[in-house]
Amino acid sequence: MVSIRERKYGNKKYYYIEHSFRLNGTVIKKEKYLGSNIPKDLDKIKRDFIAQIYAQKWYLSLDKIRTTYKKDIGSATASEKDKEIEGFMIKFTYDTQKIEGSTLTLKETANLLQHGVTPSNKPTRDVKEAEAHSNIFYNMIKYKKDLTLQLVLEWHHSLFENTKKDIAGKIRTRQVWIYGSKFVPPSPAEVIPLLDDFLSWYNKNKMKMHPVELAAIAHLKFVTVHPFIDGNGRLSRLVMNFVLNRFGYPMLNIPYENRVGYYNALERAQVKKTDSIFVLWFFRRYIKEYKRYLK
Numbered sequence: 445m446v447s448i449r450e451r452k453y454g455n456k457k458y459y460y461i462e463h464s465f466r467l468n469g470t471v472i473k474k475e476k477y478l479g480s481n482i483p484k485d486l487d488k489i490k491r492d493f494i495a496q497i498y499a500q501k502w503y504l505s506l507d508k509i510r511t512t513y514k515k516d517i518g519s520a521t522a523s524e525k526d527k528e529i530e531g532f533m534i535k536f537t538y539d540t541q542k543i544e545g546s547t548l549t550l551k552e553t554a555n556l557l558q559h560g561v562t563p564s565n566k567p568t569r570d571v572k573e574a575e576a577h578s579n580i581f582y583n584m585i586k587y588k589k590d591l592t593l594q595l596v597l598e599w600h601h602s603l604f605e606n607t608k609k610d611i612a613g614k615i616r617t618r619q620v621w622i623y624g625s626k627f628v629p630p631s632p633a634e635v636i637p638l639l640d641d642f643l644s645w646y647n648k649n650k651m652k653m654h655p656v657e658l659a660a661i662a663h664l665k666f667v668t669v670h671p672f673i674d675g676n677g678r679l680s681r682l683v684m685n686f687v688l689n690r691f692g693y694p695m696l697n698i699p700y701e702n703r704v705g706y707y708n709a710l711e712r713a714q715v716k717k718t719d720s721i722f723v724l725w726f727f728r729r730y731i732k733e734y735k736r737y738l739k
Contacts, residue, residue: 446490446720448482449475456480461493465501494720498657502727505738506656506693509730512737513694529585534558535697536685537577540678542700546570572606577678584682585689591646591662593639599682603675611673615639620670625707627714629670638669655691659684660726661719668714694737696730 449460459482462475476493483489517525538546538553548556548570552563557578562571580599587595601613617632630638642665650658667680685695698706709725712718731738 446494448478461486461490463494463497465497498654498723498727502656502731503654505731506654506727509734509737510691510693513734514692516737530558532695532697533578533581536581536681536695537574539697539700540681541570541574541577543698543703543706544675544677546574548574569607573603576603576606580682581685584686587686590650590690591643591683591686593643596666596679596683600672600675600679603678608674614673615671616673618673620673622670625711627668627711629668635669635671639671642666642669650687655687655693656727656730657723658691659687659693659696660723662687663726664710664713664719664722667710694734696726696733698729702729 446461446463449462451458451460458480459478460475461478462473464471464473474493474497476489478486478489517528520528534554534557535550537557538548538550541548541553547566548563552566553574555561556563556571556574580602583602584599589595597613597615604612615635619631620629622629642662645665646658646662653661663680663684666683667676670676672679681698688695705725706729709722713720713722
């Protein structure tokens with residue numbers, strides 16, 4: 445967290461912003477002088493300040509992951525690439541569905557998506573939505589154009605067209621709540637303007653912001669708008685991986701076992717209206733997942 449510090453020299457007051465973080469086991473404190481008055485554009489100054497810190501602590505590692513990943517993929521045969529993508533798709537589909545309440549096990553998900561074996565005594569909804577998610581994933585990684593509202597609506601429609609036709613591909617017109625969370629999603633009247641703001645933000649920042657940070661904040665912003673009655677988490681994780689894949693970074697799965705930390709980071713960022721809370725969680729999770737590419 446960036447904090448403001450006031451210091452006195454004689455009868456005069458001077459202001460600084462500062463942020464402490466741990467790098468290679470050492471706590472490092474960075475600060476920036478603001479002047480004798482707090483500037484009006486403090487929020488922008490904070491964002492730029494944090495960006496500089498991120499550049500030192502995270503960006504080099506993230507870019508090394510991308511470089512090593514591209515070399516690794518570049519040396520693989522077509523069959524090896526297909527197998528790796530299939531493996532990620534199965535795990536991603538299993539975890540993203542499980543987080544939202546699916547009863548399918550990882551083995552059942554794999555048998556369903558690889559061999560067409562429908563698990564017995566499991567809800568049809570869980571089966572249909574897993575199959576739909578798999579299809580959306582493959583369409584997503586092949587899609588050549590950029591992110592649009594129409595694309596997201598198509599994903600949502602495809603996810604629910606065989607299980608919840610009444611909401612498939614439709615922006616919500618009712619208030620929703622996230623039970624157990626302190627965060628209350630926007631009212632229905634705010635949803636479309638906020639989606640417009642989200643896409644405007646994305647288009648403005650997609651060539652300026654680091655791609656992994658862009659993916660993290662896109663996930664956070666989209667799920668915060670909560671534009672649908674159901675499926676907001678799954679769609680936000682698809683948006684996240686759309687961005688990562690588009691910029692050549694390995695995609696990220698959020699395991700069901702890590703859902704508590706994931707939920708906490710999202711909720712804290714939403715309640716405090718501070719993107720960096722989720723971004724820092726995301727960076728740590730991403731680097732932990734792909735530390736093999738940093739060796």
